[in-house]
Amino acid sequence: MSNVAVFAEEAMERFGDYEAVTYVSLAGPDTTHRSGELYALSHKLTSGLRRLGVEPGDRVVVMIPNAPEITVIYSAIARCGGVILPILFLLADNEIRHILADAEPRVVITSSEFFDRMRAAASTVPSVRHLICLDAAPDGGVAFADVVGAEDARAEMTDRSDDDLALLIYTGGTTGRPKGVMLTHGNLTFAARAAATVSREENGITSDDVGLSSLPLAHSFGVLVWLVGTQIGGKGVLLRWFDPATFFRCIEEYRCTTTAVVPTMITYLVGHPDGDTRDTSSLRLVTSGAAPLPVEVGRAFEERFGCTILEGWGLTESIGLGTVNRVHARRWGSIGKPMPGVEVAVRDPESDREVATGELGEICMRGPHVMPGYWKLPEETQTTLRGGWLRTGDVGYVDDDGFLFIVDRVKDLIIRGGFNIYPRDVEEVLHAHPAVLEAAVVGVPDPAMGQEVKAFVVLKPGASATEEELASHCRGQLASYKCPKAFSFLDMLPKSGVGKILRRELRERAGS
Numbered sequence: 068m069s070n071v072a073v074f075a076e077e078a079m080e081r082f083g084d085y086e087a088v089t090y091v092s093l094a095g096p097d098t099t100h101r102s103g104e105l106y107a108l109s110h111k112l113t114s115g116l117r118r119l120g121v122e123p124g125d126r127v128v129v130m131i132p133n134a135p136e137i138t139v140i141y142s143a144i145a146r147c148g149g150v151i152l153p154i155l156f157l158l159a160d161n162e163i164r165h166i167l168a169d170a171e172p173r174v175v176i177t178s179s180e181f182f183d184r185m186r187a188a189a190s191t192v193p194s195v196r197h198l199i200c201l202d203a204a205p206d207g208g209v210a211f212a213d214v215v216g217a218e219d220a221r222a223e224m225t226d227r228s229d230d231d232l233a234l235l236i237y238t239g240g241t242t243g244r245p246k247g248v249m250l251t252h253g254n255l256t257f258a259a260r261a262a263a264t265v266s267r268e269e270n271g272i273t274s275d276d277v278g279l280s281s282l283p284l285a286h287s288f289g290v291l292v293w294l295v296g297t298q299i300g301g302k303g304v305l306l307r308w309f310d311p312a313t314f315f316r317c318i319e320e321y322r323c324t325t326t327a328v329v330p331t332m333i334t335y336l337v338g339h340p341d342g343d344t345r346d347t348s349s350l351r352l353v354t355s356g357a358a359p360l361p362v363e364v365g366r367a368f369e370e371r372f373g374c375t376i377l378e379g380w381g382l383t384e385s386i387g388l389g390t391v392n393r394v395h396a397r398r399w400g401s402i403g404k405p406m407p408g409v410e411v412a413v414r415d416p417e418s419d420r421e422v423a424t425g426e427l428g429e430i431c432m433r434g435p436h437v438m439p440g441y442w443k444l445p446e447e448t449q450t451t452l453r454g455g456w457l458r459t460g461d462v463g464y465v466d467d468d469g470f471l472f473i474v475d476r477v478k479d480l481i482i483r484g485g486f487n488i489y490p491r492d493v494e495e496v497l498h499a500h501p502a503v504l505e506a507a508v509v510g511v512p513d514p515a516m517g518q519e520v521k522a523f524v525v526l527k528p529g530a531s532a533t534e535e536e537l538a539s540h541c542r543g544q545l546a547s548y549k550c551p552k553a554f555s556f557l558d559m560l561p562k563s564g565v566g567k568i569l570r571r572e573l574r575e576r577a578g579s
Contacts, residue, residue, distance in 0.1 A: 070227045071255045072145035074297040079106050082274065082300040089304045090135050091317060100135045108136075108215060112143035113222035115214035119174060119197050123148030123225055126172035126235055129285070130154040130163075130181055131201055133307050136211070137284045138293055140176055145233055145252075148225030149173075152235045153285035156181055157564040160188065162245060166237050167192045169443065170247060176211070179203040229253030235442060236287055238383050247442030248287075248383045257435040258291060258388040261406045263298035269393040270352060270377065272325055274300035277349075279323035281306035281314060281332070286565045288357050291387040292327050311335050315345040322349040330360040331566035333376070334505055337367050338527055350374045354391070356381065358567045359473060359491055361498040362400050378402055380473065384438045384457055390471050401470040402463075409434040412456065413465055416477065419454065422464075429477060430463045431456040462489065479570055481510035481518050488520060488549050490570075496544045497522060500537060502530035507560050507568045508551065511577045521577050522551035525559055 084103030091097050121127060127144045129151065131137060144151045152170055154163060163184065167175075171194040177185045178201040186207055189195040197209055204210035227233070233252040237245035266272040278296065280303055282289035296303060304321050306313060309332055317323060328336075333355060336342060350372060355365070356379045365376050379391030380402035390411060392403035405411045412421050413428040422428040437457045440448030451458050462480065463473040475489040482488070490508040497506035505525040510518035526532060534554040541550040561572040 069229050069231070069252045069256070070145055070148070070224050071233050071252045071259075071294075072142050072224055074259065074294065075106060075109060075142045075146075076224075078102070078297045078300065085302075087302060088135050089302070089321060091304065091306045091313060093307050093310060093313060098135075105135060105139050107220045109139040109142040109146070110220055110222045111215040112139060113146040114219050116143060116147050116149065116174065117222070119209075119214070121147055121149045121173055123227070124150060124232065125174070126150045126152045126170050128152045128154055128167065128170075128172045128175040128177075128185075130156055130185060131176065131178040132156060133281075133284050133289075133305055134178075134201070135305065136201060141284075141290075141293070145227075146222060146224050148227060148231075150232050150235050153290070154237070155283055155285040155564040158245075160184060164188045164191075166245060166247075167195065170235055173197075174199060176201065179205065182208060227252050229256070230439070234290065234386070236285075236290070236383055246444060246447065248438050249440055249442055250386050250438055254386055254436050254438065255294060257408065258386045259294035259298055261408055261436070262291060262295045262388055264407055265391060265393065266295060266299060269395070271394060272299060272301075272352065276301050276324045276351075277321055278303045279306070279314070279317055279321075279326040280304065281309040282327055282329070283308075283564055286357070287381070287383040287387040288327065288329070288565065291381070311339040312341045315339070315341040315347060318347045318350050319345040324349055325352045325354075326350070327354040327356070329357040329566040330355055330364065331358070331505075331562060333360065333368050334364050337364060337371060338504065342371060347372050352377065352394070354379060356387065356391075357565050361495055363495070363498045365399065380461075380471070382432075382457070382459055384451070384459075385432060385434075385436050386438075388436045389432055398466075398468075398470045401466075401472050403471065404469055405432075405471075409436065411465075411471060413463060413471075414456070416458075424467055425464055427462055427464050427474060430459045430461045430471065430473065432459060433457060476570075479509070481508075481520055483510070483513075483518050483520065483548055484516045486548050493520060493522065493541065493545065493549055493551065496541055497524065497537065499544075500532065500540050502526050502532040503537075504528075504530075505560050507570060507573055509570050509573045509577060511553070511574070519553070520549065520551045521553045521555070523555050523557055523560060523573050523576075525557055 087102035088100045127149045174197045176199045200208040201211045234250040353376045360378050377392045381387040381389035390403045410433050412431050416429045433456050460477045475491045493508045504527040507523045511521045513519040561569040
């Protein structure tokens with residue numbers, strides 16, 4: 068059986084019925100849910116979706132905030148042979164309309180707060196037959212309770228092959244219109260097994276650990292964390308959405324030992340006052356991914372909270388799996404070494420040859436976890452998967468010990484007077500300034516140099532710094548041609564739903 072829904076069956080057999088998830092809604096009391104309860108609900112939903120006409124290969128949209136029902140829904144969609152299509156609710160209406168028109172789903176599952184938006188978006192998509200609402204039954208919708216209420220508590224699983232589509236997840240749109248990344252049952256199965264193996268055997272995570280999750284389950288990183296959780300077991304604490312004060316409260320109250328975050332979350336946690344008032348001593352391991360982690364920020368977090376940060380790397384096109392640091396094999400600034408069964412090579416983007424150790428090139432990856440392609444985009448698929456390798460667009464190098472380092476994105480490279488400038492080099496220096504909370508650097512047009520360096524800076528609460536102070540700080544640590552020639556101070560940097568800085572918006576704001 069290749070269907071990824073088998074993970075739910077295996078978890079039930081291996082771990083049985085126990086208090087599996089505590090849900091923290093931010094608006095009401097925390098609720099605890101047993102694994103047996105969620106397992107039975109997923110089977111009921113499988114039957115309900117079949118009754119609504121969901122057949123193998125049909126896409127089913129899921130757009131709700133983090134909730135215990137999401138993993139129930141994901142398992143049910145897979146069990147009946149459908150394709151999971153998560154949409155992050157932070158997307159703009161035009162992006163949602165594009166995804167629905169492009170993917171042509173059969174069913175949409177959402178919550179009352181987003182029902183009107185989804186109904187409007189689906190009104191021009193003939194393929195959508197049913198809108199299921201998680202917590203109500205508005206006009207034009209079907210209540211989730213009605214879909215599962217009369218169904219059997221046991222539903223057969225539809226057999227799927229490794230090559231059958233299991234997940235269609237759209238990129239966050241950091242480089243333009245979202246593209247549908249096709250991920251198969253084989254992709255997800257391999258990724259889950261590989262990540263769980265490293266988690267257990269190299270990082271010492273067991274079913275006794277309590278995991279805290281605030282990543283959106285509509286993002287590939289969140290999906291991967293869910294899949295790994297089915298392999299390891301243990302109790303999870305699920306936040307509806309990331310909130311620093313609630314994050315600290317959950318660590319203290321539920322004695323959370325592990326968590327997965329993005330660098331933006333780490334930045335907010337380092338400077339938050341609740342970190343001094345809550346008992347966070349149980350926290351042992353923090354996995355950081357989805358964007359580069361500034362070294363100074365990571366060091367400050369470890370020093371303040373006494374835990375270990377393991378930075379990793381992956382793409383939506385690889386279901387978030389690629390490389391990771393290990394507890395006994397890690398290096399600051401590095402994204403670690405490849406996961407088992409994953410091949411990584413640094414290649415010259417022009418000649419396509421593999422470069423020598425220490426040389427910069429485009430990081431390429433291949434393995435059973437890499438997507439077969441983009442939905443309805445054969446030309447982009449061919450370009451991205453050229454020569455059997457996933458061309459990631461990340462610039463980096465491998466050191467003598469096999470650790471991989473990302474310098475920057477190919478498209479973010481700044482060329483000033485013929486010299487290459489990688490934004491991350493400049494950002495690391497800015498993050499080291501005591502007044503800086505966040506920083507992002509882009510290239511802006513310059514008639515003499517081609518491009519100049521512009522920095523966007525967010526200061527820490529209560530801190531102050533002038534342009535000249537930051538410029539002087541940079542001149543003391545960078546070559547003169549790398550130093551920003553202009554600064555803009557912002558209240559916050561534009562980010563995607565998972566916290567990735569949207570440099571495209573910064574370039575537009577700078578007039579480039």
